Amino acid sequence: MLDDIEAEEHAKLLWDDGLIAKAFKYSRCQRDFINPGRSLFDFLAEKAEDIFADEPAKVAYRKRQTLLLVARMWGSYIGSPVEKQSLRYFWLEECIDDATTANLAAHQPPPGETDPHYPGFTHWLAPAYAPDTNPERWNQEGMNLVTLPPSCAHPTLLFYIYGPCSKYIAGIVTEAESESERDAQLLDFFRPYYSLLPNYDHDDPRCQPKAVLATAWANDEFAGYGSYCNFQVGLENGDSDIEVMRHGMPERHVWFAGEHTAPFAALGTTTGAYISGERVAARILKAHGLKEDRR
Template sequence: MIEGRARLGGRVHQETLPSGHSVDAGPNWIHGTKDNPILDLAKETETATGSWDNQTYVLDENGKFLSLAESERHSSIMWDIIEDAFRHSNKHCATISPSESLWDFFQKEVARRIPDTQPDFERERDMIFKIAESWGAFVGSHIFTQSLKYFWLEECIEGENLFCAGTYKKILERIAKPALEGAVIKYETLVTGIQSSSDDGGQLKVLTRGGESFEFDEVVVTAPLGWLKQHHTEAFSPPLPARLTKAIENIGYGSLEKVYISFPEAFWATSDSKEHKVQGFCQWLAPNYAPESNPQKWNQEIVELASLTPETSHPTLLFYTYGDQSRYLTGELARLPTKEKRDALLYAWFRPYYSRLPGYEEGASACKPTGCFATAWLADELAGNGSYSNFQVGLEEGDSDIETMRDGLPDRGLWLAGEHTAPFVALGTATGAYWSGESVGRRIAKAYCREEGGITVLN
């Protein structure tokens, strides 16, 4: 195994906050509970999972909380439209124009569901549109660029979405155990080229930045889609076939980032009244009260971690950013020379939002951040300078593109694995990445086996 990092796991990785709590820098969620191997591994490793009720706390553009009833009404309409978009995409994929976006679908559906004869219809429509923009936090790219034609490829496994409260640490350890025990692993070794002599099944040569050369019968490339996009032209010799090259270029790559900010106490969750505390998700819609730091009025979204299971909870807010905001924040943080200055920027950037949570008092010790951590996948070469495969407007053959990458080049002994080659039901998820590796492993094993008298024999 040739690993560019000093550790295994890629984006499945944990960092420790100053409070001592471990948090995931990559996947936070287990998407779906029906026949999900990651959930099975969570149970096997006694990794705690958590969930919240479906309530989302919403603040309007002036920083005022909507009533829970109003929040629920708007959020329900938004999610109903999302479900209808999945069904519409599934049923009419062949006839939907590649130029149509999920945002276009929302424009039509919101107008249909909230007619102009309804009282205050403009305000009602506007609130749903603002909530809908938060879809970007699910796929790492703006709703305006989400393909409607291939929106069905975003569907996940059936069942509940569970937050991995105990982090993915023990799950990763369990998955990596066979490799750690039985494989030779070359850490901090960067691959620059993969050469195959021809399509006749001959050996492949893997070249590294340090000048090393290795020969293998089969090579499984688990580099993220973003890395393949940047390097496929020079990394493979002979060049990849045109159809595979096109598939790599066609599928989108997102920019989801996360910021954790911890406090001495969960001041937002101490009230006995549901109307005066936040538990679970909270959204700040198109804020107009941070004109200097956020003139674009980017939405903000958190999940708070204080109401998880007792053994995993801690007074921390997890902010999700995506798209232009992620690119801006990552760029600004990269320019600052010290951690103290980077932390100060994050506290200042997010203060207009967490300061509007219930229980906040300016100057109170419970409301002063004690530490933070921000991911920077956009600045990470090995992550492909981004995170999460997705499906953008203009995509014409999304399903075929995925299948082409999933097939790989077995005649050359060259295989691809990762979230971008997953089954359609789990694309872009940790479960999908796991399944893709299993699939390639099975296909290689099958290629090296033969049947003798009903017994499978390894050649």
């Protein structure tokens, strides 16, 4: 368990104006010169070597390793491990425009009025204590939905999984011979993590899950086997690829809309998905000789 001071230290090093921001700037300014094989993790590991230089060698090493473990949370943003995030096209992930961020900032409490940890979020870093169910030590991230506003709060733990871990969970869901077997295996997988949350008591029935729900998109052919647009190492022309997908095949009456056909400034966002839908609708109307009705 990281203490609050160290947890806040790592958060500031990554976020705020930290390593993630530096990686965005580097990718944006140097993208034509970055080897397509370099990943975001390569960049973070390189920069981490210059951090904690004033600490004793063993402490500095441990903190650098912890910082890189915390950085793995980026995987849940892109649906793929951070080692697969293209550094060359990382700039395409810098997608929240000023108006969106300004709206969010207006709803944040003043500095000093929040704890270092958001109370509804827990990150388990490369857990080594579940070798039977998680020998690869996939990190886990959970949201406690009790901490939502009272009107919509409910006692649910929502785990974000991605990459090989999501494939493994999908296998449990689709291969179990019964619902009871499926639920038992899912709970066996997640119990090592939720059982470490504050105030958990194995003997208290209030701490025992009443139901479990898991998606299996990674095994669903109609969901592209869990496909999700992201920018992986080895990508040569990521921005051009988006433009081609955004254009679609209008000559065959095929148009694409969605968060990764949006303007570059809003890729991967709900705002971008909405904008792309509006643009495609306008193109379809034009193709059929119809005018937009903006009422």
